[in-house]
Amino acid sequence: MEFDLVVAGGGPAGAATALAAASKGLSVLVLEKAGKGRDKFCGGGVTVLARKHLAELGAKEVEEAFDLWCEGHVLVLPGERVLVDAVRGLSYAMVRRRVFDAKLLEIAEAAGARVVEGARVEQVGVGPDGVSVVDSKGGRYTGRYLVVATGAGDKLPERVGFPSWRASDLGHCWGAEAPYDSESQVAAWRSSYGFTPIFLMFGFVTYGYFWVFPKKGHMNVGMGTTLTESMKLRAKHSEAYRAGLELARKLRVLDRVEPFKVEKSALIPGRPRGWSKDRPRGTTWSAEKRALLVGDAAGFVHPLTGEGLSGALGSGRLAAEAVKQALDAGDPSRLAAYEEAWWREFGRDMFEYGLRLARLLYSSPTVQRLGLLALMADEKAVKLLSRLLYRADARCSEELYNYVVKRLPLLLLKAPLAGEKRSYSEL
Known part of the structure; x- marks a missing residue:
């Protein structure tokens, strides 16, 4: 069968691409290697920017998958210093990924996309008028264009002809999402902080953090760092993770830590040293291959925070727009508009300024500790950091x-004054 667009991968980036393309009248095929309801390990926080992209996609029904809302965050800095903030009007929607991803793919299907489950793309051929695809079930399809949305750990982008990842380009996270009396735990948090927070805890790894995110009837606990540092940790993975759990128990973030044995892990785009022109893979489009990369396959994860849903959803919409332009013009070179669009909409903030922030904060344990204390002591800096964590818009980085660069000497002088606990919460 022939389609205007074949999408490899049915996660948020692939589903967003399919939904946007089908809404524009394109015939769309999604080949999903697992199926609706497959899981991916991550924190599962849907930021302000991600929700903006969902609205632009016309995917309001996905809000049915929102478990609960977190209005702010608690950061635990090295030395057990505690920074609390919540900005009025901003929040995180918490989701279980298997539920959220399935709902978004169902919305794309309802818009007209055809979804084939249990179908991994095995072969891709390129001809003068389109691409031919063979899946793991023996299905053969042709499309005018291909969008690859298979995540950071899949080799399909390389097989299509895009540059490969190096270990230094990737991140690694591990942890658990376990059944838990989150209602009682959240009630205790609200009593302590006046709102429902997410928790980010620093000092266990050089590049990254330990997290605790509440879900309805579950708790998501994990740790993330670069793949390079993860490989150096080796057997110390468990040691660092246990240290995070014990600190969470000590600070009464978690009343029980026994349920959270490591059961899941995932690769994500990580520290982008040497990225060409600040593009994670050097390029995210190819007129010759008639293909685009979206989401984690393209590297669209924020270098400082590790948040990737906003990049997945935003890139899916922009990819569909570029494919529509190429189809209307009968010209594959129009795919170039995709890279220009994502750089303008969110890429510059992520990969120019976000990357600079990551290099400032994560260069060593000493720099991380001093940098976080400097931010903690300055209310304006904390508010700007909070806006970035919420992903309030695409200029937060x-x-x-x-702000930090212009005031760095003053911020460093203020660092010793940070104290043991600061709260700037507006709630």
């Missing part, structure tokens, strides 16, 4: 970076 730039705003925080410019």
Whole structure:
């Protein structure tokens, strides 16, 4: 069968691409190697920017998958210093990924996309008028264009002809999402902080953090760092993770830690040293291959925070727009508009300013500790950091970076004054 667009992968990036393309009247095929309800390990926080992209996609029904809302965050800095903040009007929607991903793919299907489950793309051929695809079930399809949305750990982008990842380009996270009396735990948090927070805990790894995110009837606990550092940790993975759990128990973030044995892990785009022109894979489009990369396959994860849903959803919409332009013009070179669009909409903030912030904060344990204390002691800096964590808009990294660079000597002088606990919460 022939389609205007074949999408490899049915996660958020692939589903967003399919939904946007089908809504524009394109015939769309999604080949999903697992199926609806397959899981991916991550924190599962849907930021302000991600929700904006969902609205642009016309995917309001996906809100049915929102478990609960977190209005702010608690950061535990090295030395057990505690920074609390919540900005009025901003929040995180918490989801279980298997539920959220399935719902988004169902919405794309309802818009007209055809979804084939249990179908991994095994072969891709390129001809003068389109691409031919063979899946693991023996299905053969042709499409005018291909979008690859298979995540960071899949080799399909390389087989299509895109540059491969190096270990230094990737991140690694591990942890558990376990049944838990989250209602009682959240009630205790609200009593302590006046709102429902997410928890980010620093000092266990050089590049990254330990997290605790509440879900309805579950708790998501994990740790993430670069793949390079993860490989160096080796057997110390468990040791660092247990240290995070014990600190969470000590600070009464978790009343029980026994349920959280490591059961899942995932690769994500990580520290981008040497990325060409600040593009994670050097390029995210090819007129010759008639293909685009979206989401984690393209590297669209924020270098400082590790948040990737906003990049997945935003890139899916922009990819569909570029494919539509190429189809209307009968010209594959129009795919170039995709890279220009994502750089303008969110890429510059992620990979110019976000990358600079990551290099500032994560270069060594000493720099991380001093940098976090410097931010903690300055209310304006904390508010800008909070806006970045919420992903309040696509300029948050730039705003925080410019503020920090212009005031760095003063911020460093204020670092010893941070104290043991600071709260700037507006709630």
